[in-house]
Amino acid sequence: MTSAAKPTVKGGSFLLEDRSPAEVFTPEDINEEQRMFAATAEEFLRKEVLPREDGIYAKDYEVHRLLMRMAGDLGLLSIDIPEAYGGLGLSKVSSAVVGEQFALQSSFAGSQSSHVNIGTLPIVFFGTEAQKQKYLPRLATGEWIGAYALTEPQSGSDALAARTKAVLSEDGKHYILNGQKMWITNGGFADIFTVFAKIDGDKFTAFLVERGEGLVSGHEEKKLGLDGSSTTALMLEDCRVPVENVLGEIGRGHKIAFNVLNIGRLKLGARSVGTMKLSLMQSVQYAKERHQFGQAIANFGLIKQKLAEMTMRAYVGESMLYRTLGAIDEALHEVDKDEPQQVLRVLEQFAIECSIIKVWESEALGYVVDEEVQIFGGYGYSKDYPAERAYRDARIARIYEGTSEINRIVIASQLLKRAKTGELALFAAAERIVASGAVDSDTMTLNLANVLFVDELKLLEGAKAMTLTAIRSVEKTYGDKARDEQECFGLLSDMVMEVYAMESALLRTRRLVDERGEEEVPVQIDITKVFVRDAAARIEQRAQTIATETDDAQGAAVIANAVHKDPIKAIAARRRIADAIINAGKYNL
């Protein structure tokens, strides 16, 4: 089935609807043109960026600017910019395939992704014609560098509490901005900043601020990781911004701030997936070379277990990421891409999935780089080996673009909101499940003809039932105060993420089995079987906690029906996964 023929998926609907493998986008659907673009990005990183690492880490801004110009010449900065403004206007899948490659140099990736995402997209989505004509062609080539200045010393997650003020000048031609921004990526050398400030202290608004008088960069922050990317504070001291540089509507800056983050979250997910694969390759190669007790450490079961777990996260993470990107690209087919408001509505529709990708991939990456250090042993602790930097660089992924905590709140609150407005019939589905006390309700008619994955499909069905029931319990018990029960929100979000992960892996692997045959994809089958069981157990444990906390006896009955599937020999399966990766020397699924 061509991607254009796939049905449009509604964001957040995966808890209610079953998809068939042919309906979802998988990494195997990445086309030749996209693969070639990725190869161009990889070659650029290897040939131009890596040899200039000393300059990157020395924060030599000329090196950063030179590399951005080179990236611009190759089209690596303009994928999301419409053709009318000097961009390529390609799909989100294309952008992620390229983004994955930047994992090769995380600090430069930080600069590049801030430039192309939060530094450029506010203008793509909210700019006037004149603003787009003026800035986008320069940002597409890397002649100008973009940055996004939302965070302040006193307001991080609570971004709307910003204190930076804007006041209209007496002649009505300028806004005068005063305040301080904090942690601004590309802050040391960017030319154009999307700055958020409150007009007259209350109307939260975005402004396009060119570097110049009144805008002063602070010193470079000394960071745990990404120590080659520029991160500075920004002082706005009577900074005069022409009125025509107001971006979007006055008092509606939050629309820009939050919508742009949705796409930033997806892109960060792509980079996390790329970094997991890189980290896995470094780990496998080291484990094959390093000998202890007369043999390569890759032979030891406990090392194999790590390599298998790392592989599972890369595979599942990749499956979720491309499923989401494919669904968004599909939904974008239905709208006029030259109409930014229509594009934004699509992205808003997928806010739950964007947050899932951000949290799941960044936490999987955290696990992977931690195990990389462990596999390298003492050398993992040394700056002379790659594990140490990978470990430090990865940590930020759980903090920026919305922390893991904030994104968990987004996932749960968005679901509850959509359930309450009737946009997603989650409560009705939960009531049916609870009423029947069973898992296989009318709402979920899975095709169990697939014998290979019959247990896993039942586990998925049970996982959805437990998650829907838990959402119901939280809503029934806490009502409008549910948002204050953050621990429950956290548990719900974990369950929702696990469901999405299980289902994405299952859909991809079933598709592979359909297309290539069981014997061709044994590793993918092992990964899917092991992961689905582990995820189902994690969901069960969280469902139990919520059912107990909310005294939900009906919920407990659903849990009892949802679990206890035939176990598999998971140790042997993990060994097979690890052996395949060790033989290949890298992630090759």
Ligand SMILES: Cc1cc2nc3c(=O)[nH]c(=O)nc-3n(C[C@H](O)[C@H](O)[C@H](O)COP(=O)(O)OP(=O)(O)OC[C@H]3O[C@@H](n4cnc5c(N)ncnc54)[C@H](O)[C@@H]3O)c2cc1C
């Ligand atoms: C390297 C780097 C680059 C960055 N680049 C940029 C950039 O280019 N532009 C920009 O604008 N910002 C940028 N940031 C800022 C970043 O987005 C913020 O650091 C982040 O949003 C968190 O804000 P904070 O640091 O103030 O932490 P806080 O908001 O103070 O959070 C501290 C802790 O409290 C938790 N917390 C906060 N509120 C809640 C809540 N309601 N419920 C539960 N827990 C909560 C958080 O999850 C976190 O664990 C960057 C930061 C870094 C470190």
